[in-house]
Amino acid sequence: VQTAGNKLGRRCDMCSNYEKQLQGIQTQEAETRDQVKKLQMMLRQANDQFDKTIKEKQELEDYMKQNTEETTNHISSLTQRAEESETLLTDLQQAFSLAKRSVQEQMAVLMQSREQVSEELTRLQKDNESLQGKHGLHVSLQQAENFILPDTIEVL
Secondary structure (H helix, E strand, O other): OHHHHHHHOOOOHHHHHHHHHHHHHHHHHHHHHHHHHHHHHHHHHHHHHHHHHHHHHHHHHHHHHHHHHHHHHHHHHHHHHHHHHHHHHHHHHHHHHHHHHHHHHHHHHHHHHHHHHHHHHHHHHHHHHHHHHHHHHHHHHHHHOOOOOOOOOOOO
């Protein structure tokens, strides 16, 4: 436009106006290009951040999946151990009950035997006292009569 105006040797008002408009449009275009570059850079950063977030999300999901599997296996193992412990406890309780009954029965037998032994001891003590009394009587009678027991069978 400027070149055309210079060729004619004069500048017209329309040419000046067009030149100003063109300069304004060129300025806007430069600003728009700058904005586009900034927006493209922001878009790249947002895409990078998005990719990073997606990657972290996938890693977290993988970690959670693995952790869930490990936890599930651990819970299953603990549940099985708890069931085995309960079974063992039940078996031990039954064995204890049987042993307790057996001990109670043995205690009853021992108590009965103790009573019988006590009665037998009392009877033997009475017999012993009776025999000691008779022995004492015989010894006193022998001494009163000066009776001497033979020392050997031949003398007897």
